[in-house]
Amino acid sequence: MHAEGTHVDTKRKPPTIADVAALAGVSAQTVSNFLTGRFKPRGQNLQRLEAAISELGYRPSAAARALRSKQSGIIAMLLEDGADVPDEHIREGWEPLHAMFLYGATHRARELGFYVTPVLTRQGSAEMEAIRLVREGRADALICSTEMMPDAQMERLQQIAQTEKVPIAMLQENRKRDFICSVAAADEDGGEQAAKHLAALGHKCVAIMTVKPSWPGPVRRRAGFEGAATRLGLSVEVWEAEAYTVEAVRMRAAPELVRQDRPTAVFAVNDVIAVALMQQAIELRLDVPNDLSVLGFNDLDIAAYFRPALTTLRTPGAAMGARAVEVLVDAISGRPLASTELLPIEFIPRDSTGPASGK
Numbered sequence: 295m296h297a298e299g300t301h302v303d304t305k306r307k308p309p310t311i312a313d314v315a316a317l318a319g320v321s322a323q324t325v326s327n328f329l330t331g332r333f334k335p336r337g338q339n340l341q342r343l344e345a346a347i348s349e350l351g352y353r354p355s356a357a358a359r360a361l362r363s364k365q366s367g368i369i370a371m372l373l374e375d376g377a378d379v380p381d382e383h384i385r386e387g388w389e390p391l392h393a394m395f396l397y398g399a400t401h402r403a404r405e406l407g408f409y410v411t412p413v414l415t416r417q418g419s420a421e422m423e424a425i426r427l428v429r430e431g432r433a434d435a436l437i438c439s440t441e442m443m444p445d446a447q448m449e450r451l452q453q454i455a456q457t458e459k460v461p462i463a464m465l466q467e468n469r470k471r472d473f474i475c476s477v478a479a480a481d482e483d484g485g486e487q488a489a490k491h492l493a494a495l496g497h498k499c500v501a502i503m504t505v506k507p508s509w510p511g512p513v514r515r516r517a518g519f520e521g522a523a524t525r526l527g528l529s530v531e532v533w534e535a536e537a538y539t540v541e542a543v544r545m546r547a548a549p550e551l552v553r554q555d556r557p558t559a560v561f562a563v564n565d566v567i568a569v570a571l572m573q574q575a576i577e578l579r580l581d582v583p584n585d586l587s588v589l590g591f592n593d594l595d596i597a598a599y600f601r602p603a604l605t606t607l608r609t610p611g612a613a614m615g616a617r618a619v620e621v622l623v624d625a626i627s628g629r630p631l632a633s634t635e636l637l638p639i640e641f642i643p644r645d646s647t648g649p650a651s652g653k
Contacts, residue, residue, distance in 0.1 A: 371410050372420050374417060389439060391466075435626055440464075442507060477635045478614070487641050493523075497558050501530065540573070544571075548578070551578050559650070569604065585651060587646065589605050590604045602646045603645045605646045
């Protein structure tokens, strides 16, 4: 028992905006504006606010904010892949840039007072999942990274964005649609850089290692490469695998690599394909790059650590995710939604490409 006259509060009341304002010496409205991202004080006011929030352990109520602003504070990121396939096939269809997109989007959203919720969707179902999220009020905006979406699905997305006033950003796409922002890398330019690099090394007969058209980025990389190769007078073969897996790429490349008249260089539309191709070439006792130059795309971590280190083109994946969040937050705040954002590609020279062999 407690001594008479004493009282122990076992349920301490959580701090409020008023408590933060009193401790920081500012108005409650200033605290509210700071927390919702409408206004950021400067100098000592900012320091006192941050110190008061930290000292009190204040955490804004997401539910209260949603009621006041009719916003959830959530940006949903739909990532299309094999979300419900058996474990042994879980990597099939996985876009290697998804982790970078999510990283950049999550960090930028936090800085702007929002949260990003990833949603894995089955192939071809992203459009219906997006409509469900919007109609249930689960997100203020959507970021979508999907395989090539048919025009009819894009039109339905456009309609839902317009009628529900929920902005949407499509990653890797560059098709212009009202109420939808396209955030993409300059993939065509990257493909052109790849062709120019191989031509400068003296390669005349080259191949492009790709997969049946599915993801927008690789499709545009191929188009940029083939267009530049034609202008440069290169002969181009297309090696098309059945799926974005190491096994499918190696199976498709194997008969081509044993040919005596094989191309002297191969441009792979992403780094996973490039590494699979190099594995197959090395097992066939080909020297990379002396017998075969290999050029990738994306600059995933594996590119620098594989041997020989992979020459590639760097996709600004994290920057794309961050930029998608920025344009969506602007739209949520009432600013016009940007139509298209195109981020530059960077060429990364390493050891897997070299002068054309004399065979």
